[in-house]
Amino acid sequence: MCPILSVSDAREKLSNVLNEVAYGHERYIVERRGQPLAAIIPASEYNDLLTLLSENGVLSEVQGIPVTIRFTGQGYFISDDVFNLYGEGDTLEAARQDYRITVQEYRADLEAHADRLAPYLAEHLAQLRALEPAPDAL
Numbered sequence: 001m002c003p004i005l006s007v008s009d010a011r012e013k014l015s016n017v018l019n020e021v022a023y024g025h026e027r028y029i030v031e032r033r034g035q036p037l038a039a040i041i042p043a044s045e046y047n048d049l050l051t052l053l054s055e056n057g058v059l060s061e062v063q064g065i066p067v068t069i070r071f072t073g074q075g076y077f078i079s080d081d082v083f084n085l086y087g088e089g090d091t092l093e094a095a096r097q098d099y100r101i102t103v104q105e106y107r108a109d110l111e112a113h114a115d116r117l118a119p120y121l122a123e124h125l126a127q128l129r130a131l132e133p134a135p136d137a138l
Contacts, residue, residue, distance in 0.1 A: 002027040007037065062087075062099050064131040069095070083124055102126070 003026070009019060010030045020026040021040050028040040049083025053071035060069050060078075065066060067080045069092070076095035079086040085106055110125040117125065 002029045002039070004029045004031055006030075007032045010040075062096055063103060065103065067099065082127065 001129065005013070005017065005028050007030060010028070017026075017028055017040060021028065021042055025045075026043055027042075027043050028044075029036050030038045030040065050071055050073070053069075054073065057068040057070040058066055065080050065082060070077045070079075072088075075088060075090045076092050077088045077113065078095045078099045081107060083103070085099065085102045087095050087097070087102050089095035089098050107125070107128045110121060110128065114122075114125060
């Protein structure tokens, strides 16, 4: 577990904290009123994390749909292998929200044409119906 610093302690001890992080490979969590605000980690570790996120991504789930989350260097990119949809944003939450909206729009389009869908699209609609409530219920 990383040592926890309050914002005021971090401000007072910043020089020492940076030396411990840079040369002692220590990590710190900075909190305000008990809520984590930031992590202080070695720059090399930060670069390694960015490389891992950009090259491999992280497997996750959004609204019950398996997705891969990648960091692009500028923001986040979320994609799935089930429906071939994606979302992007400056923050992880913005990318998740963009992906949710894309899924809702895709489902609404499928619903609007439900009586004349190709078999694979009818299967997509059935999967979406099983995963989440209708778009107007959200």
